[in-house]
Amino acid sequence: EQLQTQNLSIPPGAHIDYTFPQLFFYKPNLWWPNGMGKQSLYNVAITVEVKGYGESDSWSHQFGFRQIGSTIDNATGGRLFKVNGQPIFIRGGNWILSDGLLRLSKKRYQTDIKFHADMNFNMIRCWGGGLAERPEFYHYCDIYGLLVWQEFWITGDCDGRGDPVSNPNGPLDHDLFLICARDTVKLLRNHPSLALWVGGNEQTPPDDINKALKNDLKLHPYFESLNELSSTF
């Protein structure tokens, strides 16, 4: 579909960000959730070659073209989702983790997630008291068309409620929470199944964490202005 090469000089010891010129696709096969269409995936491979050395590093990923949006419905208070402009009736399953001893094999993930798809679900919600799920989990959600609602590690019971009442300002180290959150986002953000980040379970994180998460996860202004369809979400 696309092959593009760019040349670049990187100073000694430098750590830089580089953005490729945008790649154009005419009517690509879109990625759809389970029951709405195919889960079309494109392989994106990026390679860096260094003059006089040859291939230096490479990366590849299964990428799906899809646009997911959601809003709170004023009439019902429920969250309405659209995928690729089409409203979707969410049929979801709650997920904590695959195994309490964290024996998280690919085969186990595949079996569990295919089972959700076979049940005609189209979303899995990863509960805030459990894990930020692993790339292998997301891989099979990409394959089987399960949207993922991923919560960060806040629960009402451990962060503000319970008996005795727990600390609403938890965790103790807010900077550490944000370090972990930002790194988790970087680990998972390219998966087409990733639909929604949520601060926690039945509770919002402390104000400073909540504001930082909202700020870091909002749509970049470049895409806000670029994307003419964003207003439909």
Add this chain to the structure above:
Amino acid sequence: MAELGKTELDSGWLAARSTEVDLTGIQLTTTHPPSLNSSSSPWMEAVVPGTVLGTLLKNKLIPDPFYGLENDAILDIGDSGRDYYTFWFFTTFKCAPSGNQHVDLNFRAINYSAEVYLNGHKKILPKGMFRRHSLDITDILHPDGQNLLAVLVHPPDHPGNIPPKGGQGGDHEIGKDVAAQYVEGWDWMTPIRDRNTGIWDEVSIYVTGPVKIADPHLVSSFFDNYERVYLHATIELENRNDWVAECSLIIHVTTELVENACLV
């Protein structure tokens, strides 16, 4: 010259309770590597990635916590103290990079903090169950022989205590840490005795040339009712050498039309 890319370290691991090991991390990774030779050895085969309980279960040192009421027979960290579930993990690997190659040791997640020793060199991994750690080990590798890797893994700082009647998140202490909170037990789950302490996700070594790619970000934008679509790709690049790297960056997008046939 080592092959570029990732090699998972998911076999050959040993583990031992830290209180039963008298050696330091430096000794374990230089003069006194552990072995299973003696029956009195505290070392056992380990599950990596996995948790301490997973390793203890593999070695039949605890009953299966998910069978009947057998979880009650396993000592809870709230009663034992954190040292009881502080464990050493040890393995060896070979890697022989050439002059312009660089090698990283990557942990995709550890619960909760760790000290890493490689060939006698110590590195500290900071706290947090949900973060990656990447260590540049190029200069401390033994390119012509075995590399000895030991990791001392500490449980969460606030594992908490489980009230007699259980309850949602036990005594809630785990909420002080950035870790999974279900481990103190919930209405659907018994407490996890080690609070999921361990090297619970992938460990790997990763070989690159002079320039390394990190954290690519792919975003698409849509126009004309999804007829016109753009892919935006951003990457981080690190030149790890003391000379200017003249690079060619290649991005290649393919889709499989039928099995093993791609349109380019």
